[in-house]
Amino acid sequence: MTEDNYSTEQRPYHHGDLHQAIVSAALEVLSETQSTEFSLRELARRAGVSHNAPYKHFADKRELLAAVSAVGFELLAKQMTDATKEFDSPRERLGAMARAYICGGVNNPALYRLMFGGYLSGHDHVRPAVEIIAGEKMKALLVDAISDGALGRPIPNTAANKREIDGAILVFWSQMHGLTLLLVDGRVGPSENMVELSESVFQGMLEGLAKRIPAIPAVTWIGSPAPTE
Amino acid sequence: MTEDNYSTEQRPYHHGDLHQAIVSAALEVLSETQSTEFSLRELARRAGVSHNAPYKHFADKRELLAAVSAVGFELLAKQMTDATKEFDSPRERLGAMARAYICGGVNNPALYRLMFGGYLSGHDHVRPAVEIIAGEKMKALLVDAISDGALGRPIPNTAANKREIDGAILVFWSQMHGLTLLLVDGRVGPSENMVELSESVFQGMLEGLAKRIPAIPAVTWIGSPAPTE
DNA sequence: CAAAAAAGTTGACACGGGCAACATTCAATT
DNA sequence: AATTGAATGTTGCCCGTGTCAACTTTTTTG
Numbered sequence: 105m106t107e108d109n110y111s112t113e114q115r116p117y118h119h120g121d122l123h124q125a126i127v128s129a130a131l132e133v134l135s136e137t138q139s140t141e142f143s144l145r146e147l148a149r150r151a152g153v154s155h156n157a158p159y160k161h162f163a164d165k166r167e168l169l170a171a172v173s174a175v176g177f178e179l180l181a182k183q184m185t186d187a188t189k190e191f192d193s194p195r196e197r198l199g200a201m202a203r204a205y206i207c208g209g210v211n212n213p214a215l216y217r218l219m220f221g222g223y224l225s226g227h228d229h230v231r232p233a234v235e236i237i238a239g240e241k242m243k244a245l246l247v248d249a250i251s252d253g254a255l256g257r258p259i260p261n262t263a264a265n266k267r268e269i270d271g272a273i274l275v276f277w278s279q280m281h282g283l284t285l286l287l288v289d290g291r292v293g294p295s296e297n298m299v300e301l302s303e304s305v306f307q308g309m310l311e312g313l314a315k316r317i318p319a320i321p322a323v324t325w326i327g328s329p330a331p332t333e
Numbered sequence: 334m335t336e337d338n339y340s341t342e343q344r345p346y347h348h349g350d351l352h353q354a355i356v357s358a359a360l361e362v363l364s365e366t367q368s369t370e371f372s373l374r375e376l377a378r379r380a381g382v383s384h385n386a387p388y389k390h391f392a393d394k395r396e397l398l399a400a401v402s403a404v405g406f407e408l409l410a411k412q413m414t415d416a417t418k419e420f421d422s423p424r425e426r427l428g429a430m431a432r433a434y435i436c437g438g439v440n441n442p443a444l445y446r447l448m449f450g451g452y453l454s455g456h457d458h459v460r461p462a463v464e465i466i467a468g469e470k471m472k473a474l475l476v477d478a479i480s481d482g483a484l485g486r487p488i489p490n491t492a493a494n495k496r497e498i499d500g501a502i503l504v505f506w507s508q509m510h511g512l513t514l515l516l517v518d519g520r521v522g523p524s525e526n527m528v529e530l531s532e533s534v535f536q537g538m539l540e541g542l543a544k545r546i547p548a549i550p551a552v553t554w555i556g557s558p559a560p561t562e
Numbered sequence: 563c564a565a566a567a568a569a570g571t572t573g574a575c576a577c578g579g580g581c582a583a584c585a586t587t588c589a590a591t592t
Numbered sequence: 593a594a595t596t597g598a599a600t601g602t603t604g605c606c607c608g609t610g611t612c613a614a615c616t617t618t619t620t621t622g
Contacts, residue, residue, distance in 0.1 A: 138451070139451075213451060214451065217450060217451045220514065220518055220520070221446060221450060221451075221518070222367070222368075222442060222443065222446045222450075222517070222518060225518050225519050231519075231555060236555060239520070239555060240554075243554060255542050255543055255546065256543045267548065267549065267551065268546050268548075270549060270551075270552055270554075271533060271537065271546050271547045271548060271549040272542055272546045274512070274515075274521060274530070274533075274534060274549060274552065275508070275534055275537045275538065275542055275546075275547065276542070277511065277515065277521075278507075278508055278509075278511035278512035278515055278534060279504070279507055279508050279511055279538075280507075280511065281510075281511035281514060281515060282506065282507035282508055282509065282510035282511025282512070282514070283503070283507035283511070285449065285510060285511070285514065286503075286506065286507055286510060288451070289449055289450070289451060289454050290454050290460075291449070291468070292503060292506075301503070304500060304503075305503060305504055305507060308500065308504045309504065309508075309538070309541070309542055310541055310542050310543040311541040311543060311544075312538070312539055312540040312541025312542075312543075312544055313484050313501055313504055313505070313538055313539050313541075314484055314485045314539040314540060314541075315540075315541055315544070317484065317497050317500050317501045317504075318500045318504065319496065319497075319500060320496065320499060320500040320503060322496065322499075323499055323503065325469075325472060325499075326460060326465060326468060
């Protein structure tokens with residue numbers, strides 16, 4: 105139907121903002137199919153444009169996916185920022201970020217996998233700048249919360265504290281990244297419990313397994329029978 | 334050269350164990366190219382067989398990759414088992430497993446990504462049985478170490494302790510999984526430090542960030558300048 | 563206003579996934 | 593030992609995709 109209108113409406117030779125349109129289409133298809141195995145041609149079709157038009161905006165599929173990934177990082181950073189707004193204590197803010205991070209990942213697994221998967225780091229290609237910058241922004245959020253005292257005491261973001269902060273971020277990020285992916289891949293579930301799970305794991309991370317093992321909701325591991333409860 | 338020999342040696346119509354040969358070829362190509370984007374036809378070529386022969390052993394590419402993934406799990410489980418052999422204390426054994434896990438992942442990123450990536454969980458397909466079983470074996474290793482007392486006190490693997498053990502495994506696995514992938518994807522580095530890093534993160538996990546932030550080696554985050562040291 | 567650059571179009575090619583039909587070998591069963 | 597059905601391999605084909613090349617239509621710019 106829209107097709108017909110377009111053909112009579114003699115849509116202009118130039119699309120207006122095809123770059124944006126292609127990225128949007130990619131995000132759509134990615135959400136719908138949860139796979140990066142769509143074709144550029146499919147995106148072109150959706151944008152109502154010839155099968156080669158996208159190549160005027162992206163050198164190859166990789167570059168398009170990089171742009172999509174960058175959007176993903178911006179989205180996630182925004183969700184994390186928003187999530188912290190309603191909290192005052194640094195500790196609560198960090199927890200909120202953890203939750204937002206995990207929810208963001210679970211709510212669009214394919215996008216999260218694209219962002220962190222090897223598609224873009226592979227080969228000899230360098231990670232595209234736009235994507236790196238977006239990733240940096242995310243890290244800055246963590247640094248802020250930690251230096252504000254999320255770990256129990258303030259750790260000013262100075263050169264002297266760099267190693268310590270790096271260590272904390274590494275632990276935190278690994279933990280959240282790992283949990284997100286286990287959920288996303290269905291290795292552990294059910295992901296409806298992700299909020300409780302992230303809370304538990306977050307607690308466990310702060311207090312240490314040797315001190316107190318976090319009480320987690322009943323989980324199912326892939327291949328195991330559902331929890332009998 | 335080998336090609337020529339084959340043609341004169343009138344190799345038998347049946348290959349002998351093509352299934353195995355294809356999986357091996359896949360593992361080779363995967364290691365070489367660090368990508369799952371090879372073609373079945375390429376594997377067929379390597380096995381010296383017609384382009385459609387593999388389809389007698391694998392319904393489609395997915396199924397082949399699942400078999401490769403399963404081998405990956407078995408390999409990893411073996412490395413973890415071996416790594417624990419030289420240690421007596423459960424705590425050291427768990428640490429050794431963590432190290433082996435991370436090394437295993439970093440040493441063949443594409444394989445690790447295949448094992449845990451969404452390629453196999455996506456769509457409506459169910460995770461292949463052989464792969465699930467291999468994954469279960471790995472989890473059993475963790476359960477053993479934990480119930481033996483790796484976390485400071487023994488936690489018998491009883492129904493009553495299920496929740497606690499599940500919680501511990503979830504934290505541990507997420508942490509290691511996440512760290513492995515950050516290293517594998519080059520988000521944090523350099524991965525030559527992976528042993529020290531895994532040790533630090535492991536310590537941090539046991540003691541808790543709120544108590545003591547682990548001292549980690551100087552790391553580089555993607556996009557950041559190399560550490561000035 | 564001409565000329566170059568940008569954005570889109572059409573056509574072509576090679577390659578890969580996967581179906582179908584056929585060939586060869588192996589393994590049971592009689 | 594002969595027959596026959598199941599495994600295993602092979603050849604040929606179709607279709608969709610990535611991507612290069614050459615051409616057209618706008619837009620921008622000197």
